[in-house]
Amino acid sequence: MCSTDRSDLDAYVLIAEESDARRILDVGCGTGVFAVTLATRGFDVVGVDPAATFLNVARSKLGAKKVRFLLGDATTLPPLQVDLATMKGNVAQVFLTDDDWMATLVGIHEALRPGGQLVFESRDPARRVWEEWSCY
Numbered sequence: 800m801c802s803t804d805r806s807d808l809d810a811y812v813l814i815a816e817e818s819d820a821r822r823i824l825d826v827g828c829g830t831g832v833f834a835v836t837l838a839t840r841g842f843d844v845v846g847v848d849p850a851a852t853f854l855n856v857a858r859s860k861l862g863a864k865k866v867r868f869l870l871g872d873a874t875t876l877p878p879l880q881v882d883l884a885t886m887k888g889n890v891a892q893v894f895l896t897d898d899d900w901m902a903t904l905v906g907i908h909e910a911l912r913p914g915g916q917l918v919f920e921s922r923d924p925a926r927r928v929w930e931e932w933s934c935y
Contacts, residue, residue, distance in 0.1 A: 808833050811885055814918055815842060820882035824910050826873050826903075827890030831857025831866060838865035845879060847871055873906035880912040886919035 811833060815823055821843055825834045828846030830853050838844045839862045847869045848854055854868050869876070884907045894900040907917055 805832055805836075808836060808887065811887060811918065812836065812840070814885075815883055816840075818883055818916060820916075822879070822881040822883075822912075824876075824879060824881040824884040824907070826884060826886045826907060827888075827893070828857060828868065829853045829888075831860055831863060831868065833885070833887060834866045834868070835860045835862045838862055845869060845881065847873065847876060873903045873910070876906055876910050879910040880915075881910055882912060882915050884911055884915065884917045886917070888920070891919050891921045 815837060823837055823842050823844050825837070825844060825846040828834045828848045829850070831846055834844045834846035834857065844865070845867045846854075846857060848857075849870070849872050851870055854870055857863055857866070857868055894903055904917075911917065
């Protein structure tokens with residue numbers, strides 16, 4: 800069964816709109832659903848992910864040409880000066896050590912403009928929601 804319900808992204812879209820952000824960094828952008836959603840709404844979006852396969856899927860989406868997709872992670876970013884950085888879903892749980900988490904936060908901090916914001920969440924991996932996903 801193919802579930803395309805991505806209402807879990809609605810709160811992030813609202814945050815982007817209400818924060819008056821223009822430039823957004825999507826850390827762990829995966830297959831680009833959120834990045835493309837934002838770009839089609841007029842935001843300047845950079846998506847970064849360490850999985851080349853995911854980025855290939857992201858780049859094939861309608862509207863993906865409006866997004867700058869980068870292979871890497873928050874520690875490999877070029878200078879950006881974004882207004883808002885996001886880490887959705889389980890991205891924050893990828894970091895297994897304090898050093899990895901700190902390096903990621905430092906990388907995001909360097910990518911933010913002064914006064915920029917980071918918004919992230921941490922989900923319960925025991926729920927294994929990705930097993931319900933079959934559409935990218």
